[in-house]
Amino acid sequence: AIQIPKTISEEELSSLKTSEKFDDSLKTEEYTTPDLNAYPPDYQSEDYIVPSDTNNNLFYAEQASTDLSESYDAKSLDEPFFDETKQLNLELSTELGLIQQEYAYDQKGSNDAEINVYITITLTKTFIISIDFTHYPERPVITFPDEVKKILRDPYRTLNTLREWSSKKPPHIVDLLHELEKNLFFIKEIEIQSKRISGEYQSKKIPNSLTALKVHLMTYGFKEYTMVIDLESYPNPPVIDLSPELQQIIQISTTELDAYKNWKENESEPVEIVREISWLVDKNSRINFEIDLLKDHYKNIKYEPSTAILHVEMKGKMKTEDLTFEFQINLPIDYPMKMPEVKVVNEFEI
Structure with a gap:
């Protein structure tokens, strides 16, 4: 059999030649060690200090350490452990x-x-x-x-x-x-009670007092009365000072007031006493006004405030001009909201 030799392309030939040249260069290249003496010295090596070096006292000296410990021990003995x-x-x-x-x-x-x-x-x-x-x-x-x-x-x-x-x-x-x-803190409660009074009646605080109020009462006929109410004893009943005119018109003492007699601690309020006094002022002012009207026509009129009974003597006219009629008028507690009761006291014949 005939063998045909392989042909090598030009590219393969060029790569072979290049590899041969690379191998030759490796064989011929030599490495040289640099001469350090050829360069100038950039720094000088420093000497390291060791603790045992007695010529250098950078870290500590044995003698100084001994003196320090001795001074510390002496100081610690002198100082107390507890500083009052x-x-x-x-x-x-x-x-x-x-x-x-x-x-x-x-x-x-x-x-x-x-x-x-x-x-x-x-x-x-x-x-x-x-x-x-x-x-x-x-x-x-x-x-x-x-x-x-x-x-x-x-x-x-x-x-x-x-x-x-x-x-x-x-x-x-x-x-x-x-x-x-x-x-x-009870002042806060007194302030609340004071506001309730001032919310219904004209009032102002008494100078140099935290608990007292001066209350103005306007009544029938636009007449004004004053009273002082002191809440210092609250929640007990207040201390009340009535002006002479006011005392005369209500005609009873404050301790006889229903709101005062029925006072309940921590339940009753001072404004309730003021309301009762104001009511008595209105009521008695109305009664006094009507009595003054009756006096313009009748001479014999007598009023008993304690019983709220009015006695009136009335002379008859015409056929009864020789007679005198005696009337008793009982005023209810709620007068003038309720009608009075009127009755003839004496007996007579017409």
């Missing part, structure tokens, strides 16, 4: 922190324990209480405004916290403020 002044300041800081959580206050000076505390009872009433508790746990020194003294009399006696203060088992300053606020 720091403990006292801690107590004052604790008291101040408790106050700050619940009340607004101002510092009076450089002493943190001298402060003005603001106790707000209503939207329009705030009391400023000056407290000095520098010597706590001893009893604090408190300056009360005059308005508080009028309400509590002597706070050092009326406030249990102050009266029973013990430096061995002292209460917190904030506990004292709680009791004071509770005692003053």
Whole structure:
């Protein structure tokens, strides 16, 4: 058989020649080591310091360490383990922190324990209480405004916290403020009762008083009467001071008023007493007005306020001109809303 030799293309020949040249270059290339001495030195090597180097005292010196420990031991023996002044300041800081959580206050000076505390009872009433508790746990020194003294009399006696203060088992300053606020809080209720009175009647507060009102009553014939009502004893019945003219027209004492006699603590309200007085003024003013009208025609008229009975003598006319008629008029409690009862007292023949 005849074998035909393979032919090699030109591309294959060129790649073979290139690989041969690459191999020759690898064989002929030599690597040379650079000469470090040919370059100038850029830095100098630093000497490392070791702790054992006695010529360098950078880290510590054995002798100095010994002296430091000795001085520390001597100082620690001289100082007390418990600093009483720091403990006292801690107590004052604790008291101040408790106050700050619940009340607004101002510092009076450089002493943190001298402060003005603001106790707000209503939207329009705030009391400023000056407290000095520098010597706590001893009893604090408190300056009360005059308005508080009028309400509590002597706070050092009326406030249990102050009266029973013990430096061995002292209460917190904030506990004292709680009791004071509770005692003053009744002013809020008094303000509510005052607004109920002023909502129905013309009234104004008495100067220098937190609990008293001056009430003006307008009555029949547009005549004005005044009275002073003091709510300091609330929820007990108020203290009422009537003007002489008003006392004369209602004709009974305030303790005889139904609203006063039937007073129920925590249920009755002072405005109920004012209403009854106002009603008596209207009623008796109307009666007095009608009596004055009767007097223009009849001479013998007698009125008994305690029984609300009116006696009238009337002379007859024409056929009865020789007769005198005696009438008794019983006025009901609700007069003039209810009709009076009239009857003839004497007997006669026509």
